[in-house]
Amino acid sequence: MQKRTMGIHLKSSLLVLVFGLTVSSAWAQGSLVRYVKRVLNDTSSAATSKLLIFPTAGFAPETSVEIGIRTFSLFYAKKDTVVNRLSEIVLYTFVTFRGQFGALLENAAYTNKNRYFFLGRARYQQFPLLYYGIGPSTSSGNPVLVNSNYVQIRQRILRQVKNNWYAGAEADFQNIGRVSFETENKPHFDLPLGYEGSTTMGLGAAVVYDDRKNVLNVRKGGFLETGILWYQPGFGSDFKYRSVVLDSRLFRPLGRPNRVLALQLAGTFMTGDIPFNNLGLIGGESLMRGYYLGRYRDKNVLAGQAEVRWLPFGFSKRWGATVFAGLGTVSPTIRSFQVDQVRWAAGGGVRFLFFQKKDVFLRADLGVTREGTGFYISLGEAF
Numbered sequence: 482m483q484k485r486t487m488g489i490h491l492k493s494s495l496l497v498l499v500f501g502l503t504v505s506s507a508w509a510q511g512s513l514v515r516y517v518k519r520v521l522n523d524t525s526s527a528a529t530s531k532l533l534i535f536p537t538a539g540f541a542p543e544t545s546v547e548i549g550i551r552t553f554s555l556f557y558a559k560k561d562t563v564v565n566r567l568s569e570i571v572l573y574t575f576v577t578f579r580g581q582f583g584a585l586l587e588n589a590a591y592t593n594k595n596r597y598f599f600l601g602r603a604r605y606q607q608f609p610l611l612y613y614g615i616g617p618s619t620s621s622g623n624p625v626l627v628n629s630n631y632v633q634i635r636q637r638i639l640r641q642v643k644n645n646w647y648a649g650a651e652a653d654f655q656n657i658g659r660v661s662f663e664t665e666n667k668p669h670f671d672l673p674l675g676y677e678g679s680t681t682m683g684l685g686a687a688v689v690y691d692d693r694k695n696v697l698n699v700r701k702g703g704f705l706e707t708g709i710l711w712y713q714p715g716f717g718s719d720f721k722y723r724s725v726v727l728d729s730r731l732f733r734p735l736g737r738p739n740r741v742l743a744l745q746l747a748g749t750f751m752t753g754d755i756p757f758n759n760l761g762l763i764g765g766e767s768l769m770r771g772y773y774l775g776r777y778r779d780k781n782v783l784a785g786q787a788e789v790r791w792l793p794f795g796f797s798k799r800w801g802a803t804v805f806a807g808l809g810t811v812s813p814t815i816r817s818f819q820v821d822q823v824r825w826a827a828g829g830g831v832r833f834l835f836f837q838k839k840d841v842f843l844r845a846d847l848g849v850t851r852e853g854t855g856f857y858i859s860l861g862e863a864f
Contacts (some may be wrong), residue, residue, distance in 0.1 A: 527838040530556035533860075537575070544609065549575030553860055555697075555839060558593045566591045567695045567839060569861070581608050589696050598647050598689065601636030612662070615673060615760065615779055617811050617822035621852050629660040629678070631758070637687050637708070645692040653683040653710055657758045675720070675756025682717040683710035683724065693732070697841045697861030698792065700741050704730040712753070722753025730864055739795065743788040745864050750815060751780040761811060763824070766857040767864055769809045771826040771848025773855070777811045783818060784809025786826075790862070792842060793834055801832035801842065805863075826850045835860060 532554050539547040554570040568590040576582045583606030590599045608631070611624040632655065639649035658678045687708035693699045706728040712718040727748045735742050747768060749761035761782030764772030768784050786807030793801035806827040812818045830846035841861060848855045857863075 527562045528557055528560040529838075530554070530560075531836060531839070537573075539575075544581055545578040547575055547577045549573060551860075555836065555841065558591055561593070564594055566595055566693065567697065569697060571860075577608075582606070583608050596641045598639040598641070598649075598691065599636070600639065600689075602633070603635075604631070604633045606631050610775060611773060612673075612757070613776055613778075615757065616813065617777060617779065617819070619777065621776075623664065626663045627660065628663065629758075630658050632656045637689075639687065639689055645690055647689040647691060649687060651685055651687045651708055651710065653712075654681070655759060656680045657756070673757035674754060675758060679719045679756040679758070680717065681712050681720055681756065681759055683712040684716055685710035685724075695840055697839075699730075699732040699743070699862070700738065700792075700840075701734055702732050704728070720754045720756055720759075722751055722755050725750045735789065737795070739792055739801070741790040741792060743790060743862070743864065744786075746785040747782075748784070749782040755780060763809045763811060764855075766846075766855075766859060769807050769824070769826045769848075769850075770805070770828060770846055770857060770863065771850040771855045772824070772852070776852070777809075777824065779811035779813055781812045781815055781818070782809070783811075786864075788863070790832070792832060799834040799837070801834070802829065803832065803844075803846070804829040805846075805848075824850065828854075 532552070534550060534552045537549045537551050539549075550573070552572040556568050558565045558568065569588070570590060571587045572584070573586075574582075574584045584604070585606075586603045588599055588601055591597070607629075609626050609628050612627045613619040613621065613624045633653070635651070635653040637649060637651040639647035642648050656679070657675070660676060660678045662672060662676060685708060687706060689707075690703065690705040693702040693704055706726065708726045710724045710726075712720060712722050712724070714721060727746075727750075729746050731744045733742050734740060745768070751761065757778070760778040760780060762775045763769045763777040763782060763784060765774035768786060784807060786805060788803055788805035790803045791801045793799055804827075806825070808823050808825055810818060810823045812822070826848050828846060828848040830844055832842040832844055835841055835843040843858070843860055844862060845858045846856070846863065848857070
């Protein structure tokens with residue numbers, strides 16, 4: 482995120498620690514303090530399903546103050562912690578002081594004996610985004626503010642084929658409407674494809690290898706996803722194009738169980754006529770932290786990152802840290818990727834063991850780029 486255009490975008494679940502100070506009622510304060518203590522000192526067994534609800538707050542120039550509620554559900558199918566993997570469902574709802582609002586539902590859920598894997602998200606937002614243009618060399622100055630109503634539903638339904646291999650179908654629906662491009666000066670680029678709004682519907686298939694036990698904090702294992710989606714008018718799509726996605730991750734302990742090396746290589750490769758809101762993006766709280774999500778966008782994206790995690794420190798039972806670095810770029814075609822257009826991001830963060838029995842940490846990361854910084858707080862690791 483850029484210092485001048487974005488400030489620091491803070492979605493801080495740590496506010497739950499001090500939220501009681503703003504409550505006027507002594508009864509409410511006492512109830513909240515008891516809730517905080519119960520959450521921070523959770524010693525329930527790993528098999529116990531957990532539902533956590535806490536307030537969040539944030540600020541960005543295009544939204545003003547943002548407040549919301551984040552709800553996490555963590556569980557093991559049949560409460561079997563030996564065979565089954567930890568599942569996660571997250572719901573985040575928010576409003577801003579400018580009357581904007583939205584909701585995001587994410588799921589990574591396994592059925593009994595890990596036979597089925599449901600991976601996806603559903604999102605609705607009446608929320609602005611900053612648009613810098615398309616390509617690897619767009620200017621960081623004078624971005625256009627794009628207002629819209631946006632809906633996305635993307636889901637993968639995967640069946641275990643053999644051991645840790647899964648295969649299945651996936652679908653992606655996106656609709657953006659009531660689109661307006663706002664700028665004080667004349668934009669330094671032509672309005673993109675889809676600037677009046679669009680509906681796209683893609684159907685395809687995915688193959689996944691996954692031997693991670695805990696998707697929120699992987700200490701050893703690997704993840705590989707390859708998927709292809711076709712967007713066709715026959716499916717109800719306004720545009721015709723194809724999208725191929727690659728996401729590979731590797732996790733290995735570094736000498737000690739609490740020290741982990743995490744690696745990720747991800748790519749998106751598209752051909753056809755793609756509306757601007759469906760293009761591949763760089764930035765955000767997971768990959769290339771420090772860049773605003775969408776600072777760079779194009780048909781093709783290639784990015785990688787490495788991270789060393791101390792979970793926790795050797796001298797502490799609950800506090801840890803991480804350092805990370807990443808490289809990434811975008812291009813209109815695969816052949817046009819250029820080394821001198823690769824961007825870097827680096828940073829570090831602190832960790833707090835939130836759910837002691839489930840080995841799930843609260844993270845706070847500071848990402849640094851040549852264009853500014855970004856600060857992120859969430860439950861679970863970035864990847």
